[in-house]
Amino acid sequence: MSLDLMRELAKQTDSKILLVVLDGVGGLPMSGSATELEAARTPNLDALAREAQVGQIEPVGPGITPGSGPGHLGLFGYDPVAFQVGRGALSAVGIGVRLRSGDVAVRGNFATLDSGRQIADRRAGRPSNAENERVVGLLREAIPEIDGTAVEIYTESEHRFVVVFRADGKALGARLSDVDPQATGVPPLEAKAEDSASERTAQLVNGFVRKAEQALRGEPQINGVLFRGYSGVPHFPSFAEIYRLRAACIASYPMYRGLAALVGMEVLPVEGEEDALPGKLSALQAHWDRYDFFYFHVKKTDSTGEDGDFSEKVHKIEAFDAMLPALRALRPDVLAVVGDHSTPSLLRAHSWHPVPLLIHSAYGRPDRAQRFTEEQALQGTLGLRRGVDLMPLLMANARKLDKFGA
Amino acid sequence: MSLDLMRELAKQTDSKILLVVLDGVGGLPMSGSATELEAARTPNLDALAREAQVGQIEPVGPGITPGSGPGHLGLFGYDPVAFQVGRGALSAVGIGVRLRSGDVAVRGNFATLDSGRQIADRRAGRPSNAENERVVGLLREAIPEIDGTAVEIYTESEHRFVVVFRADGKALGARLSDVDPQATGVPPLEAKAEDSASERTAQLVNGFVRKAEQALRGEPQINGVLFRGYSGVPHFPSFAEIYRLRAACIASYPMYRGLAALVGMEVLPVEGEEDALPGKLSALQAHWDRYDFFYFHVKKTDSTGEDGDFSEKVHKIEAFDAMLPALRALRPDVLAVVGDHSTPSLLRAHSWHPVPLLIHSAYGRPDRAQRFTEEQALQGTLGLRRGVDLMPLLMANARKLDKFGA
Numbered sequence: 080m081s082l083d084l085m086r087e088l089a090k091q092t093d094s095k096i097l098l099v100v101l102d103g104v105g106g107l108p109m110s111g112s113a114t115e116l117e118a119a120r121t122p123n124l125d126a127l128a129r130e131a132q133v134g135q136i137e138p139v140g141p142g143i144t145p146g147s148g149p150g151h152l153g154l155f156g157y158d159p160v161a162f163q164v165g166r167g168a169l170s171a172v173g174i175g176v177r178l179r180s181g182d183v184a185v186r187g188n189f190a191t192l193d194s195g196r197q198i199a200d201r202r203a204g205r206p207s208n209a210e211n212e213r214v215v216g217l218l219r220e221a222i223p224e225i226d227g228t229a230v231e232i233y234t235e236s237e238h239r240f241v242v243v244f245r246a247d248g249k250a251l252g253a254r255l256s257d258v259d260p261q262a263t264g265v266p267p268l269e270a271k272a273e274d275s276a277s278e279r280t281a282q283l284v285n286g287f288v289r290k291a292e293q294a295l296r297g298e299p300q301i302n303g304v305l306f307r308g309y310s311g312v313p314h315f316p317s318f319a320e321i322y323r324l325r326a327a328c329i330a331s332y333p334m335y336r337g338l339a340a341l342v343g344m345e346v347l348p349v350e351g352e353e354d355a356l357p358g359k360l361s362a363l364q365a366h367w368d369r370y371d372f373f374y375f376h377v378k379k380t381d382s383t384g385e386d387g388d389f390s391e392k393v394h395k396i397e398a399f400d401a402m403l404p405a406l407r408a409l410r411p412d413v414l415a416v417v418g419d420h421s422t423p424s425l426l427r428a429h430s431w432h433p434v435p436l437l438i439h440s441a442y443g444r445p446d447r448a449q450r451f452t453e454e455q456a457l458q459g460t461l462g463l464r465r466g467v468d469l470m471p472l473l474m475a476n477a478r479k480l481d482k483f484g485a
Numbered sequence: 486m487s488l489d490l491m492r493e494l495a496k497q498t499d500s501k502i503l504l505v506v507l508d509g510v511g512g513l514p515m516s517g518s519a520t521e522l523e524a525a526r527t528p529n530l531d532a533l534a535r536e537a538q539v540g541q542i543e544p545v546g547p548g549i550t551p552g553s554g555p556g557h558l559g560l561f562g563y564d565p566v567a568f569q570v571g572r573g574a575l576s577a578v579g580i581g582v583r584l585r586s587g588d589v590a591v592r593g594n595f596a597t598l599d600s601g602r603q604i605a606d607r608r609a610g611r612p613s614n615a616e617n618e619r620v621v622g623l624l625r626e627a628i629p630e631i632d633g634t635a636v637e638i639y640t641e642s643e644h645r646f647v648v649v650f651r652a653d654g655k656a657l658g659a660r661l662s663d664v665d666p667q668a669t670g671v672p673p674l675e676a677k678a679e680d681s682a683s684e685r686t687a688q689l690v691n692g693f694v695r696k697a698e699q700a701l702r703g704e705p706q707i708n709g710v711l712f713r714g715y716s717g718v719p720h721f722p723s724f725a726e727i728y729r730l731r732a733a734c735i736a737s738y739p740m741y742r743g744l745a746a747l748v749g750m751e752v753l754p755v756e757g758e759e760d761a762l763p764g765k766l767s768a769l770q771a772h773w774d775r776y777d778f779f780y781f782h783v784k785k786t787d788s789t790g791e792d793g794d795f796s797e798k799v800h801k802i803e804a805f806d807a808m809l810p811a812l813r814a815l816r817p818d819v820l821a822v823v824g825d826h827s828t829p830s831l832l833r834a835h836s837w838h839p840v841p842l843l844i845h846s847a848y849g850r851p852d853r854a855q856r857f858t859e860e861q862a863l864q865g866t867l868g869l870r871r872g873v874d875l876m877p878l879l880m881a882n883a884r885k886l887d888k889f890g891a
Binding site: 107108112114135139140141142143144145146147148149159160163164165166169186307308423425426428429430431432433453454457462463 | 487490494848850851852853864865866868869870874876877878879880881882886887888889890891
C-alpha cells in the first residue's frame with residue numbers, strides 16, 4: 080500500500096513491534112534436498128511458526144534480485160524502485176557521516192593487485208577491521224584533498240571503506256561507471272562520467288585510485304582500491320511521520336545502521352564484535368521500554384550464504400533460534416521474522432527467490448505451517464507478498480491502523 | 486515489474502530459454518470432475534512438473550478474459566492494458582502482415598454505391614472471399630502507392646479488407662474521422678484529421694477512396710469502399726532492447742507470428758500444415774544454436790476448446806506431451822510451459838481462469854506438485870502471477886538479470 084495511506088491511518092499506541100530480519104535467510108537445496116532453513120534444527124522457530132501466521136515476501140518483485148538496500152527499504156515500506164539509494168550513501172550514513180547536498184559518497188573495497196596491476200583478490204583477503212583502520216590512516220595522511228576538494232576516508236569493515244568527496248560550492252554528480260570490474264585477472268577500470276555534472280567526480284575518483292596505489296605501494300596485501308556505487312543524498316519521509324512510530328535499529332553492520340538512520344530510526348549502540356547476537360539482545364532489552372518499533376538485524380545468515388557455506392549458514396540460523404526465547408520473553412505484541420532477500424549457498428549470491436515470513440500476534444489466523452521454511456511458507460495464511468506489504472501487516476497486527484473510510 | 490527495470494538489469498549470457506505456450510490450455514471439468522489437463526495422460530509433463538516449479542498465470546488481471554493478443558503480450562512482458570493494439574492493426578497482424586512503428590492499418594468494408602454516389606449497401610451484399618480477393622487484386626494494381634506512400638491491400642473475409650499505409654520516414658498519425666457514415670442513402674464521408682500528425686493519413690485515406698471508386702467504376706456490386714477504425718502500432722520496445730535476447734518465434738498461425746514480429750522476434754519458417762508440431766520441432770532443432778530465447782506456440786489446445794471438444798483437447802495435450810522429450814533433449818537452461826489464457830471446452834470460448842505455469846531450471850525450489858494441472862498448480866512455489874511477471878521470472882532463472890541496487 081502507499082505511504083500516503085499509512086500516513087492517513089497510522090496512530091500511536093502502546094503496542095510494540097519487533098521485526099527480526101535474518102539477512103538473506105531464504106535458500107535452495109545444495110547437495111541434498113533440503114534448504115538451509117530445512118536442514119537447520121530450529122525448535123524455537125518451529126514452535127513460533129506453529130503459533131504464528133506464515134507466508135512469503137518477494138522483496139522487490141518477481142525475478143528481481145535485491146541488493147541489501149532495496150531489500151530492506153521494501154520491508155520498511157518504501158518502494159525500492161521509487162526510492163533508490165546508492166551503497167556509498169548508505170555506508171557513509173551508517174558510520175555516522177553527515178552528508179550534505181552535493182557531496183558524493185563512494186563505497187570502496189581494498190584489493191590486492193599483482194605486479195602487473197591485475198586484480199588478484201577483490202577483497203584483499205578480507206582483512207581485519209584493525210588492519211582496515213591502519214590502511215585508512217595511511218590514506219588519510221596521503222590524500223587529505225584532491226585539487227582543492229576535501230576528501231574523507233572511513234573504515235567500514237573488513238575490506239570495505241567509504242570515501243566522501245565534499246562539494247566545494249558546486250554539487251558533484253554521482254553518475255559514473257564503476258572502478259571495480261567485479262573480476263580478477265584484470266586491472267581496475269577507469270571511472271567514466273555518465274553526465275557532465277559527474278565529470279569532476281570522475282576526475283576525483285580516478286585521482287584517488289592513483290594516489291592510493293602510490294601510497295600503498297609497499298603493502299603486501301592491501302595495495303589497491305576498487306570503487307562501486309556512487310551516491311548523493313536521498314530524502315526519506317521518516318518512520319515517525321508515516322507510521323507514528325518511535326523506531327529503533329539494532330544492527331552491527333554500518334550499512335544497515337545507515338539505512339535505518341535514513342528512515343528516521345534511532346540507531347542504538349551495540350556492544351561486541353561482528354554480528355554480536357548477545358550485544359544486540361542486551362541493546363534490545365535495555366531499550367525495550369523506550370520505543371514501539373524495533374528493527375533487529377542478523378547479518379551472518381547472508382554472509383555465510385555468500386560464502387557458499389551451506390553448513391555454516393545452517394549454524395547461523397540455529398544460533399538465532401537459540402536466542403529466540405529471549406526475544407519472546409520481552410512479549411512483543413507483534414513479532415515478525417523475515418529475510419530481506421534470499422541468499423542460497425548454492426548461488427553464493429543474493430537471489431530472486433521469495434523469503435519466508437512469519438508474523439506472530441494475538442490476531443493471526445491459524446494455518447498448517449509446522450516450521451519456518453520456504454516450503455512450509457507456502458501453506459501459510461499470509462500468502463506471497465511484496466516487501467512493501469509487510470509494514471501495513473505489522474501495523475495492523477499491532478492495532479496501530481485506523482479503519483479506512485466510514 | 487516495469488520494462489524499464491528489465492532494461493536496466495538484463496544482460497546477455499549464453500543460457501537459453503524455451504517458452505512453450507499451449508494456447509488456451511487451462512480448462513474446467515465438463516461431464517466428469519476432471520479438467521482437460523487432468524484427463525490427459527501426460528507422463529512427460531508430469532515428470533517435468535515434479536522437477537520444476539509450478540504456479541499459475543493470470544494473463545491480464547482478475548476476471549479478465551484475454552484475447553489472444555493481450556494474452557500473449559502479457560506473457561512477453563508488455564502490459565496488455567498499456568499496449569493496446571487497435572482493430573486495424575490486429576486485423577493486419579492476424580493475416581500475417583508485419584507492421585512497423587509509424588505505419589497505419591485501416592479496416593475497410595466493400596460497399597455498393599448508387600449512381601448518385603449514395604451508399605446502397607454498406608457490405609456490398611456480403612461477397613464471397615474469392616470475390617473479395619478478386620477485387621483486392623484490382624485495387625492492388627490500381628493503387629500501389631499514393632503520392633509516394635506505399636499502400637498494401639489485403640483480403641480479410643467477405644466484405645472486409647485491410648489497408649496498410651507504410652510510414653515513409655515520418656510516422657503516420659491514426660487520429661482521423663471515419664469514412665463510413667454507418668448509414669445508407671448518404672455518400673461516404675470525407676476523413677478529417679483530428680491532429681496534425683494525422684493530416685497526411687487523412688489525405689491518404691481520402692485519396693484511396695477516390696482511386697478505389699475510379700478503379701471499380703465498372704463493377705456491378707463492389708464499387709465503393711468505407712473505412713472505420715484506424716490504428717497505428719503502439720511502439721513496442723523490442724526483446725533485444727529490453728531483455729538483450731536474440732528471440733525467435735516458432736508458430737504456424739499468422740496472428741502469433743505477427744505478434745512475435747511486433748516485439749522484435751525473428752519469425753522462423755515452419756514446414757507443414759496447420760499446427761504442424763513436427764515442423765515446429767524441426768525448426769527449433771535447426772535454429773537452436775542461433776538464438777537464446779524461443780517462443781514455441783501450440784495452437785490446437787485452444788481451437789479444440791473453442792469447438793467445445795473436450796476429448797479432442799485432451800488428445801492435443803497428449804500430442805504435445807509426446808513431443809516434450811524432444812524439447813527437453815535440447816537441454817534448455819529454462820523451460821517454461823504455460824497458456825496465454827484458459828479455453829474451457831465447457832465454455833467453447835476463452836475464459837478468465839488462471840492457467841497453469843511450469844518453470845524448469847537448475848534454481849527452482851522444490852514443491853509438492855506431481856502433475857501439470859490447474860489444481861496441482863496451487864501447490865507450487867511460483868504462486869499466482871500476472872502475465873507480465875513471467876518474463877522477469879524466466880530471465881532470473883536463466884541468470885540473465887543483474888542484482889537491483891547495492
